[in-house]
Every structure is written in structure tokens, then in C-alpha cells.
Amino acid sequence: MTVPARHADRPHADRNHAPRRTDSAVWRPFTQHATEPPPPVVTHAAGVHLTTDRGVLIDAVSSWWVITHGHRHPPIMDAIRDTAEHLDQVIFAGLTHAPAEDLANALVGLAPPGLTRVFYSDSGSTSVEVALKMALGFWRNTDRPRHRIAVIEHGYHGDTIGTMSVGERGVFNASYEPLMFSVDRLPFPRGDGAGTLAIFETLAATGEMAAVIAEPLVLGAGGMLMYPPEVLAGLRAICDRHGVLMIADEVMTGWGRTGRLWACDHAGVAPDILCTSKGLTGGAIPLAATLATEAVFHAHWSEDRAKTFFHSSSYTANPLACAAGLANARIWAEGGMQARLDAVGAMQGDRLDELARDPRFANPRRTGTIAAIDLRSDSEGYMAAVGPRLRAHALDRGVLLRPLGNTVYVLPPYCVTAADLDAVWGAVASFAD
Numbered sequence: 001m002t003v004p005a006r007h008a009d010r011p012h013a014d015r016n017h018a019p020r021r022t023d024s025a026v027w028r029p030f031t032q033h034a035t036e037p038p039p040p041v042v043t044h045a046a047g048v049h050l051t052t053d054r055g056v057l058i059d060a061v062s063s064w065w066v067i068t069h070g071h072r073h074p075p076i077m078d079a080i081r082d083t084a085e086h087l088d089q090v091i092f093a094g095l096t097h098a099p100a101e102d103l104a105n106a107l108v109g110l111a112p113p114g115l116t117r118v119f120y121s122d123s124g125s126t127s128v129e130v131a132l133k134m135a136l137g138f139w140r141n142t143d144r145p146r147h148r149i150a151v152i153e154h155g156y157h158g159d160t161i162g163t164m165s166v167g168e169r170g171v172f173n174a175s176y177e178p179l180m181f182s183v184d185r186l187p188f189p190r191g192d193g194a195g196t197l198a199i200f201e202t203l204a205a206t207g208e209m210a211a212v213i214a215e216p217l218v219l220g221a222g223g224m225l226m227y228p229p230e231v232l233a234g235l236r237a238i239c240d241r242h243g244v245l246m247i248a249d250e251v252m253t254g255w256g257r258t259g260r261l262w263a264c265d266h267a268g269v270a271p272d273i274l275c276t277s278k279g280l281t282g283g284a285i286p287l288a289a290t291l292a293t294e295a296v297f298h299a300h301w302s303e304d305r306a307k308t309f310f311h312s313s314s315y316t317a318n319p320l321a322c323a324a325g326l327a328n329a330r331i332w333a334e335g336g337m338q339a340r341l342d343a344v345g346a347m348q349g350d351r352l353d354e355l356a357r358d359p360r361f362a363n364p365r366r367t368g369t370i371a372a373i374d375l376r377s378d379s380e381g382y383m384a385a386v387g388p389r390l391r392a393h394a395l396d397r398g399v400l401l402r403p404l405g406n407t408v409y410v411l412p413p414y415c416v417t418a419a420d421l422d423a424v425w426g427a428v429a430s431f432a433d
Helices: 074-084 098-110 124-141 161-165 174-179 194-204 229-242 294-298 319-333 337-356 386-396 418-429
Strands: 042-046 049-052 055-059 115-121 148-152 184-186 209-214 245-249 273-276 288-293 361-367 370-375 407-410
Touching: 055 418, 074 319, 098 115, 098 288, 098 319, 115 124, 115 294, 124 161, 124 209, 124 245, 124 273, 124 288, 124 294, 148 194, 161 174, 184 194, 194 209, 194 229, 209 229, 229 245, 288 294, 337 361, 337 370, 337 418, 386 418, 407 418
Parallel strands: 148 184, 148 209, 209 245, 245 273
Antiparallel strands: 042 049, 049 055, 115 288, 273 288, 361 370, 370 407
């Protein structure tokens, strides 16, 4: 049979090893369809629970770390509904609207001091891309040719080319290695982090370092690895001594996850650029923001249009998302959240302490509301086979978990109850590999 010309050069699957057909046309994220069964269908979400066609689940991972107050939190959902009565997406270049303006002012009021400018985007990855471009643009526009970026070993900042470049290299991004730029890697801080800080001091002293990017206190996808606030303060001090920009990737750690509004608050530091997404809208709708100092903004302020900050997305500052973010910001501004964070952290700590006595587990750790422990296994790391088995075991018991290989973590919405956490940690404890 003659192949039509328009198809002749298309790659095609070996018919003898063709993928199984299912009823779904969806290609899901971080899913190996050859080994994963069809997922449950979620029909309703409320608080800490997801109702599916197979039963009710406790969302112990906040639906990939985004849900803070609980699913469909009324003030946030009301803000979306109210805004939808008079606005949908409008172009944000040359126009503006109240939800974006009001949210920007609210973010500046809640952020670490000195962050005065807010640039909107639509995901954690893009907020980090924006931060990197801001940092490099700062040096170019001030006629100081710095271009090196320092990163922390095992870090994760997203799945776009720039964010993969500043993240850990491995199975996640090996296919895209030719596209990624080089960075200077700092070892993950052990103990007091003195070795990490010494290496960074040497790199910063060369005068070539443009910025350092770090997930403050907790490296999420890297395995919920945790380091003390003193290391973050040390990074800030080195940046100050050598004029290096500090980028805080608070996409996961922000909005209370570490027990404070921002992880940077634990160290009493303010970055030059801060990235936020996930909990920015309480998790209800996608939105991201990159906050910058006046100095970073001013480097792009010029009558020379070539110094414009050239970045956008079609849905920049979506009014519905900004309204949700503003409702969330008002919840935090009203006070009362700290007590809830403390309560969730204490409940997590109690249950983690119990599991830590089980010889099947090792390295218990907690920062704020985030608790993690490692399952002793023949293999370690993200590709450890025990991870999918534990996930399936928990799902059968009404708990949604997503272990990072042999690392089990619980990162719940703040409305979680003691009974919910008993069920979550009980599912973990009942697993027999």
C-alpha cells in the first residue's frame, strides 16, 4: 500500500507493541499509561474529601499541594461566581481591571518587605521562568554582564526548559538535556549547611553570579528534603555581600505550608524575587505571580523600549483567578490562620512520632504542616517501585497519596481533622511491601 505523502514522514508506533486503547483520550501528567490502571472519576469535592465513582477519598496531598483552606472554600468560590457575572478574560497589555490591581496591592502587603512589584502568570513553572528572565534582564539592562545561576542539588522548579535547567537533572528531563543551560550546583545543605554556604561564597565572590534560586526550607519534589532557616539566612547574607540576586521559589512552600505564611519568614529574610502559585488562589483556579523589588523593576524602566520586560501569556491576570486570589489574600490578612497552621502541624507531628517507632520507616521529618518519612526499601528515589504500590494501597483505603518513590509525605488542606489524619497515617502504617 502506498503511504500518502502527508503521512510518509510521521513517526508511528510498532503495531506489535501498540498502546492499549481505553475509553479516555486523555494523556495524564506523570503517568505511565502502560502500567497504570484507569483512575477514579471525581464527581464532587468539598473540604478535605473527593467523592469519586469508587467512593470517598481523603485528599492527603492537597491535590498536588494546591488546596489550602479546603476544596471549594466558600469565600473563594463566591468571589469567582461574583466576578464571572461581569468579567471573563481580558487582555492585560494596555488594559487593567480591579481584581488584578487589588490583588497586587494585597500581595505587596503580605509579602516579605521590599517586594513592591507583581507580575502575573499562570503556573508555578511560568512564575519561575519569569523570575529567571527578570534576574538576567536586570544585569543586562544595568550593563553588568552577569549570567551564572546557582541552584541547590535535588531542587525542582518546574517542567519548562528554563525551570528544568535550574532543577535536578535525571529521568524527568534526560530527553531534553540538549536544550537546557548549565548552572552552578550547590550541595543540598546537611547539618548547619556550612559546606553549602562556603561553596556559594566562593562562587559569588567571582563577580559572575547573577542569582541563586532556592526552595526555602523544603525541597518538595526532590523528596521533601528539609533544611534549617539558618541556611536560608546564610544564602541571603552572601547575596548581600556580593550583589547576587536571591530568588525564592515559594510555589509550594508559600501560603502556610511550612507553618508561616512564607517559608522565608522563618529566617527573617526577604528575597529580591519571589515566586508564588499553587495556594495563591487557595488552589481553586490557576494563577501565579512573581514579586520583585523596586530595583529589579527599575532596571526594566526606560525610555529605551528594548529594555522592556518581554514576557506574557494569553491569560495573564485572568480576572476570575485574580478574584479568587484576592479572596484568599483577605483570609490571610484577617488573621487567625497561624493558629490553624500550628494545630495542623501539631497533629502531623504526633502521628509522625508514632510511625517513627516502626522499624519499617526511617528519617521522619516535619516542617510546619508538611510531614514526611522514608519507607525502608530495596530501592530508593523517585523511581522506587514501592511508590506506586503504596499509592494503590492507600487508594483502596480511601486515601489519596502520591509517594515520591520510597518517600511518603502528607501535605493536607488546613481543614483536615484528627480523624482524617488517623485514617491517612493508618493507611501508611498498614502497608506491607
